[in-house]
Amino acid sequence: MHRNEFKLGLEFSSLSEKSCQGSLLEEINMLGLLRQRAGGNVSWIMEQGIRAAASRAFSSSAKESMTVRDALNSTLVEEMSADPKVFLMGEEVGEYQGAYKISKGLLEKFGPDRVLDTPITEAGFTGIAVGAAYHGLKPIVEFMTFNFSMQAIDHIINSAAKSNYMSAGQISVPIVFRGPNGAAAGVGAQHSQCYAAWYAACPGLKVLAPYSSEDARGLLKAAIRDPDPVVFLENELLYGESFPVSAEVLDSNFCLPIGKAKIEREGKDVTITAFSKMVGLALQAADLLAKEDISAEVINLRSIRPLDRRTINDSVRKTNRLVTVEEGFPQHGVGAEICASVIEDSFEYLDAPIERIAGADVPMPYAANLERLAVPQVDDIVRAAKRSCFRSR
Amino acid sequence: MTTTKISIIPMLISSPRSGEKADSCSGILNPSSFLGSKSFYKKHVLVNKIHTRRSASAPVSAVSSDVIQKKKKPTADLVTPNLLITKQEGLEVYEDMVLGRAFEDKCAEMYYRGKMFGFVHLYNGQEAVSTGFIKLLTNGDSVVSTYRDHVHALSKGVPARQVMSELFGKTTGCCRGQGGSMHMFSKEHNVLGGFAFIGEGIPVATGAAFTSKYRREVLKEDCDDVTVAFFGDGTCNNGQFFECLNMAALWKLPIIFVVENNLWAIGMSHLRATSDPEIWKKGPAFGMPGIHVDGMDVLKVREVAKEAVTRARRGEGPTLVECETYRFRGHSLADPDELRDPAEKAHYAKRDPITALKKYLIENDLATEAELKSISKKIDEIVEDAVEFADRSPVPPRSQLLENVFADPRGFGIGPDGKYRCEDPKFTEGTAQGFLRSALRFLSSDFIQI
Numbered sequence: 102m103h104r105n106e107f108k109l110g111l112e113f114s115s116l117s118e119k120s121c122q123g124s125l126l127e128e129i130n131m132l133g134l135l136r137q138r139a140g141g142n143v144s145w146i147m148e149q150g151i152r153a154a155a156s157r158a159f160s161s162s163a164k165e166s167m168t169v170r171d172a173l174n175s176t177l178v179e180e181m182s183a184d185p186k187v188f189l190m191g192e193e194v195g196e197y198q199g200a201y202k203i204s205k206g207l208l209e210k211f212g213p214d215r216v217l218d219t220p221i222t223e224a225g226f227t228g229i230a231v232g233a234a235y236h237g238l239k240p241i242v243e244f245m246t247f248n249f250s251m252q253a254i255d256h257i258i259n260s261a262a263k264s265n266y267m268s269a270g271q272i273s274v275p276i277v278f279r280g281p282n283g284a285a286a287g288v289g290a291q292h293s294q295c296y297a298a299w300y301a302a303c304p305g306l307k308v309l310a311p312y313s314s315e316d317a318r319g320l321l322k323a324a325i326r327d328p329d330p331v332v333f334l335e336n337e338l339l340y341g342e343s344f345p346v347s348a349e350v351l352d353s354n355f356c357l358p359i360g361k362a363k364i365e366r367e368g369k370d371v372t373i374t375a376f377s378k379m380v381g382l383a384l385q386a387a388d389l390l391a392k393e394d395i396s397a398e399v400i401n402l403r404s405i406r407p408l409d410r411r412t413i414n415d416s417v418r419k420t421n422r423l424v425t426v427e428e429g430f431p432q433h434g435v436g437a438e439i440c441a442s443v444i445e446d447s448f449e450y451l452d453a454p455i456e457r458i459a460g461a462d463v464p465m466p467y468a469a470n471l472e473r474l475a476v477p478q479v480d481d482i483v484r485a486a487k488r489s490c491f492r493s494r
Numbered sequence: 495m496t497t498t499k500i501s502i503i504p505m506l507i508s509s510p511r512s513g514e515k516a517d518s519c520s521g522i523l524n525p526s527s528f529l530g531s532k533s534f535y536k537k538h539v540l541v542n543k544i545h546t547r548r549s550a551s552a553p554v555s556a557v558s559s560d561v562i563q564k565k566k567k568p569t570a571d572l573v574t575p576n577l578l579i580t581k582q583e584g585l586e587v588y589e590d591m592v593l594g595r596a597f598e599d600k601c602a603e604m605y606y607r608g609k610m611f612g613f614v615h616l617y618n619g620q621e622a623v624s625t626g627f628i629k630l631l632t633n634g635d636s637v638v639s640t641y642r643d644h645v646h647a648l649s650k651g652v653p654a655r656q657v658m659s660e661l662f663g664k665t666t667g668c669c670r671g672q673g674g675s676m677h678m679f680s681k682e683h684n685v686l687g688g689f690a691f692i693g694e695g696i697p698v699a700t701g702a703a704f705t706s707k708y709r710r711e712v713l714k715e716d717c718d719d720v721t722v723a724f725f726g727d728g729t730c731n732n733g734q735f736f737e738c739l740n741m742a743a744l745w746k747l748p749i750i751f752v753v754e755n756n757l758w759a760i761g762m763s764h765l766r767a768t769s770d771p772e773i774w775k776k777g778p779a780f781g782m783p784g785i786h787v788d789g790m791d792v793l794k795v796r797e798v799a800k801e802a803v804t805r806a807r808r809g810e811g812p813t814l815v816e817c818e819t820y821r822f823r824g825h826s827l828a829d830p831d832e833l834r835d836p837a838e839k840a841h842y843a844k845r846d847p848i849t850a851l852k853k854y855l856i857e858n859d860l861a862t863e864a865e866l867k868s869i870s871k872k873i874d875e876i877v878e879d880a881v882e883f884a885d886r887s888p889v890p891p892r893s894q895l896l897e898n899v900f901a902d903p904r905g906f907g908i909g910p911d912g913k914y915r916c917e918d919p920k921f922t923e924g925t926a927q928g929f930l931r932s933a934l935r936f937l938s939s940d941f942i943q944i
Contacts, residue, residue: 214710225697225738228694229704232638232702233708235702236701255694256698260698261691274815305898328901359905360905360914406905407907416908
C-alpha cells in the first residue's frame with residue numbers, strides 16, 4: 102500500500118471516529134476533502150471508506166447524529182438566511198466565533214451588520230435589541246451565560262415581556278434571548294445559577310429549555326419565528342453531546358410547538374419530569390430503575406412557560422407517582438409549580454407524596470466534590486423514585 | 495451673576511439668521527472640530543466651574559433669553575429674514591405648548607377629583623422642550639420618553655381624547671387602559687413609551703435608531719427616520735445612559751439624546767447627585783457633540799433641534815442636547831414639593847415658555863392678541879371634550895384582562911382538553927375551567943360575570 106494512502110486511511114478512520122460523535126456537516130466536508138486529496142488514485146481502502154461515509158450521509162433510513170452545538174448553529178444559519186430581519190447580537194458572537202462556538206461561521210456568512218459584537222453592556226445592548234424588536238426586526242440576543250442576563254433583566258421583563266400588554270397589542274416584541282443556563286463544571290457561584298424559575302414566573306415571556314439536538318433545532322426555530330419574547334435556556338455541558346436526528350429534524354422548516362412536553366420514555370410506575378441536562382440523568386435513572394422492575398415515565402418538559410400541565414397531569418393520572426427533577430434552587434422552583442399543578446388537578450390520583458429533586462439550597466461551591474453534592478445526580482433520582490414507590494425510606 | 499454661556503456654540507443660540515445656519519453649524523457640530531477645540535472647552539470649563547458649584551438653595555444662573563431682549567423691526571414686505579420662525583410655525587408651536595399646559599392642568603384637576611389615580615407626573619413648565627423637538631419630526635420618527643410622557647405623546651400626535659381616556663383607565667385609551675400614565679404607547683404615531691424606570695427608555699430608543707440604520711443598510715429600504723429620547727438629569731448618572739452614548743456613537747446611530755435638566759430628581763437636587771453637573775460635556779467624552787440650550791425658550795430649542803435632527807438624518811450620528819428647564823409642579827401629584835426654594839420657582843415662573851413665545855409673537859407682529867386668545871379657547875375646548883369623552887367611555891370589560899399578554903396567545907399553553915387555551919372562547923370570557931383555576935379563581939363560573 103502506498104504510504105500516503107496509509108496515512109490518509111488513518112486520517113480517515115480517525116476523522117470518521119470523530120464524526121460518530123461529530124456532525125453530519127463535518128462528514129460531508131470530509132468526503133470532499135478526501136476525494137480532493139486522493140486526486141483520482143483511490144485505493145480499495147479509501148473506496149470502502151468513502152462508500153461507508155456516503156451511505157451514512159445519504160441514507161434516509163439510518164439515523165444521523167448531530168451535536169447540540171451544530172443543531173443550534175445550523176438553525177441560526179437557516180433562520181438568518183430565510184429572513185433578513187433576523188440578526189444576532191452579543192458578546193464575542195462575531196470574530197470570536199461565539200464564546201461557546203455556537204455562532205461559528207455566522208460573521209463570515211452574514212457580515213458585521215447582522216452579527217454584532219457588542220461591548221460588555223448587557224443592559225445597553227439588550228435594551229437596544231428590544232427597541233429594534235419594537236420596530237419589527239427580529240433580534241437574537243446571546244448572553245454569554247444567563248447569569249449575565251441579570252444585568253439586563255429589567256429589559257427582559259419590563260420592556261420586552263410587558264410591552265405587548267402595556268401597549269394593548271400595538272407593540273409586540275419578537276425577540277429571542279438565548280445562552281447557556283445552569284451549572285457548568287467548576288465555574289463557581291456567580292456562573293452557575295439556573296434561571297428557569299425566575300423567567301417562567303413572568304407573564305408575557307415564553308421560556309424554553311431544549312435537551313437534545315432535535316429540541317434545540319425545533320425549539321429555536323419556533324422561538325425565532327415567534328412574535329413574542331422567548332427566553333431560550335441552553336446548557337453548556339450539552340453543547341458537545343451528540344443525539345440522533347432524523348431527516349425530518351434536519352428539514353429547514355422543522356418547528357416544535359411551544360407549550361408541548363415530550364414523553365422521552367414511556368412507563369407505568371412513576372413519572373419523572375425534567376428539563377435540559379436533567380433529562381439525560383432522568384433517562385439514566387430510568388434505566389437503573391428498570392433493572393429493579395420499576396417502569397419510569399420520563400417527561401422532557403421542553404417548555405417551562407407555558408408549562409404542559411396536561412401532559413404532566415395525564416402521566417401522573419396513569420402512574421400515580423411523581424418525581425420532579427431540576428438543577429436550580431428548590432424554593433419557588435419549577436418543581437414547586439409542577440407540584441402545585443398536580444395537587445390542584447390530580448390530587449385523587451396520587452398514591453404517594455410528590456418527590457422534588459432540585460439543586461442544593463446553597464450558592465454553587467467551587468470544590469469538585471462539593472459541586473457534585475450541590476447538583477442532582479442519577480442516584481438522587483433513583484432514590485426518590487424508589488421512595489415514591491415505597492421501596493425505601 | 496453674569497449670564498455665562500456654557501454652551502459650546504454661542505453663535506447658534508443667539509444668531510437671528512436661521513437661514514444661514516445649516517452650513518456653519520454643521521461645521522461646528524462636526525466631531526472632528528471638537529477634538530481640535532479642546533482648549534475652547536477647557537477655558538469655558540474653568541470659567542464656569544466657579545459658577546456651577548453652588549448650594550441647593552441658591553438660585554441657578556441661567557443662560558439668558560436673548561430672543562426676548564432683542565427687538566426686531568419687521569421689514570416692509572412681510573418676509574422677515576431676521577426672525578427665527580414664520581407666522582404659521584409660530585402659531586403651531588404656540589398651540590402645541592398651550593395644549594400641553596392646559597392638558598396637564600386638567601390632569602391635576604381630575605386627579606384631585608378622583609378620576610385619575612396612581613402615579614401622575616406633570617410636565618408644566620417644560621413644554622418648550624417637547625414642542626421644540628417633536629414638532630420637527632415626521633410621523634415615521636420615533637419618540638421615547640419616561641413616566642412624564644403625556645405631553646410627548648400629545649406633541650407627537652396622539653389625540654388628547656385617547657390620552658385622557660388612558661389616564662382615566664378606560665378602554666378607549668391609547669393603550670386600552672392597560673398602560674396608564676407612565677406607559678403611553680402608540681404604534682401609529684411611533685411613541686414607543688412611556689417607561690417607569692429611568693434610563694430604561696434610552697436603550698430602547700437606541701434600538702429604534704438602530705432599526706433605521708439596519709433598514710437602510712441591510713434591508714436596503716429608504717429609511718432616514720430618527721429617534722428622540724427624552725430623559726431627565728437624574729438619569730444621566732445611570733449606567734444605561736453611558737452604555738448607550740457609547741454604542742450610539744460607536745455605530746453612528748440616528749438618535750438625539752435630549753436631557754430635560756429640570757435640576758431636580760424628586761427631591762434630589764442635580765447638584766447633590768452629580769460629580770460634574772454639566773451634562774452636555776458627557777457627549778464629547780463619547781465622541782458626539784454635546785449642546786447646552788435654554789430649555790425655557792422654544793425657539794432656541796427648535797434651532798438646536800433642527801441641527802441635531804438634520805445631523806442624524808444625514809447619517810452623521812448621535813447628538814446629546816442638555817435643555818435647562820424647570821417643572822412648575824412637584825415630581826408627581828403626590829409630591830408635596832417642600833424642598834425647592836420658592837425664589838427658584840419664582841425665577842423660572844418668570845421665564846414661562848408660553849408667555850415668552852406669546853411676547854415674541856406679538857412684538858414681532860407674527861400674531862395678534864386675539865389670535866392667540868382664540869387658540870387658547872380652542873385648546874380649552876379640546877381638553878374639555880377629551881375629559882367628557884373619557885368620562886363617558888366604558889371601563890375595560892373583564893375579558894380584556896387576559897388579552898394582549900402575548901402577540902401569539904398560544905403562549906397561554908395547552909388546556910385540559912388538549913387544545914390551546916386561547917382557542918377556547920370561554921378562556922378570555924373567564925368561564926373556562928381547568929388548570930389555571932387557582933390563578934383565575936375570580937373568573938370562574940361560580941362568580942358573577944359581566
